[in-house]
Amino acid sequence: MWNDFRVPTVDIGPYVADVPDAAACAGVAAQLDRACQEVGFVQIVGHGIPERTIDDLAAALDAFFALPLETKKGYRRGPAENRGYAPPKSESLSMSLGVPSASTMNDFYEAITVGTEASAFPGLDLPETSYARNTWPEAVPSFRPAVEEYFLRAQGLSRVLVRAFADALGLPPGYFDGLVDHSIEVLKMNNYALPESEIRVVDELTGMGAHTDFGIVTVLWADQVPGLQVLGADSRWHDVQPCDGALLINLGDAMARWTNGRWRSTIHRVDPPIVGGRIQRRRSAAFFFDGNHDAVIETLSGCLADGESGYPPITIAENIASKLAGMKSGVAPVGLREAERVLAADTH
Ligand SMILES: O=C(O)CCC(=O)C(=O)O
């Protein structure tokens, strides 16, 4: 495996501080700019999210996924609503890029998803499609408070990150604030586990298919079980595991579109981690900070190449809807340039 690849670590502490120090923030912004151009994945330390909050999230996730499958299935929602429980093999992430998986089998993760509801913004009359009501699993009473606490923290960190991104891109301070003040936010908690009986077909199994994330930035908590792989600029897949105490972040489609590809919406996937012939259970929680549903993503003037952009304007909600249709219903979006990158990647 190619060893030059590294996910840079950035201490976001100066931006989280009560009284930010301008020179320290400028240093952080410069590091972010470099990391976002070269890799599109960053390990964030100094994020200020208490260890206890993260431990409680992990415990909530464990308690939920330990429920019997039939109980969990009671929390399913329709394919147009990005909420509730998704059983193993009910979704295919590579189809969000329009790329069918080689095995034609869906991804084996199971997930439960919650997000910001329209009722959080009573004056705005937000559409239920992007801001659907949540289904909380009442069978695990500790789930909701633990997940809500983490959700608020991840939201706070995302808001800090987009302020740092504006600085890193040389934009006016707070440039993105008006585009994220009623942001679509979704926390997708993933469990990669399989019954013993299914392990024989391991060659055909995909934990989560290759995809880019749909929004602005994702805050990704993952345990340290291997499996996550990132497609580097060298067209090879690289294993990524978070360091102790770090949260991964990665950029989504909106950032690649705004910057005309200067910043990378990095393709990633999850392979089944197999140790001693057994699939190891792995858990993650991806907080997607997607931006206002009605914000138009149009390439920043400073990022046009000879006045041109490779990406036509699109609203945040339109982009997400086309991706979800691929992932949940198999309706492939067409002509996505990232699909070519997946097809060109080294197959190992
Ligand atoms: O499980 C992981 O580490 C990645 C999850 C992910 O990429 C996603 O939910 O979009």
Ligand SMILES: [Fe+2]
């Ligand atoms: Fe992802």
